[in-house]
Amino acid sequence: MTTPTAPLPDVSHAPGARLPERRFALTRADLVRYAGASGDFNPIHYDERAAGALGLPGVIAHGMLTMGLAATAVTGWFGPSAQVAEFETRFARPVVVPPGEGVELAVSGRVDAVLDGSRVRVVLTALCGGERVLARARAVVVTGR
């Protein structure tokens, strides 16, 4: 998931402003890396047979990896001085990560409301294979502006 550190996009924080899509490549190696970093070694995230035993179509990404990448998109939009005060989501659909080249997760957002001078609420969309994998994904960001 090596994404180059791009310069901060000059995004508007006005209500309705669209936040540019960030794409994250996800391979099995990324799942293993996240398992190690988070301590979540549930075998459905690396073992085809364990995933199949649960009726899943294949090895799936940790929901928290998807949410973590979405958080990375949020902090990318607002810059290092911003802080995420609230962040919530439902894991609507499992992100199946096949061996080899894996899949791509696309995270985009929209400023839903400016709550006060420096806090904005952002609504997020996370797509994998054209399907929404997160639902009700929202963050409240203290922009530091």
Added chain:
Amino acid sequence: MGLNSALVGRVYRSPDTYEVGREKIREFRAAVGAPGGDDAPPTFPIVLAMKAQEAAVLDPELGFDFSRVIHRDQSFRHTRPVRPGDVLTVEVRVTRVETLGANDLVALRSDIRTAGGEDVCTATTTLITWADTP
């Protein structure tokens, strides 16, 4: 073994504290593609919360089939970011225990504070047993 809704309200406090390491934060940042910075990324508290939640989800009195569990909802409310050197405690409270059709659902609230009692983050987690036909 059925799910025991009498456990709503039960609180689990571990005597252990979690000391946040700079390298652990770096490792986590790398895993979620987050560029540098000392503070932990917004979803980092799940590392502590998940560990602490084990006491609840594996409590035999709860009757939850952890081998079939998937993550349904997650939220974080941060008072401040987690920082290297923080010594943190987690208090886990069972907030919801319910059977929805063929699926068992358990919701937990994890209050993360410094050992000195300062609020840092509240994480809420909803887990559900996965049925073959979602």
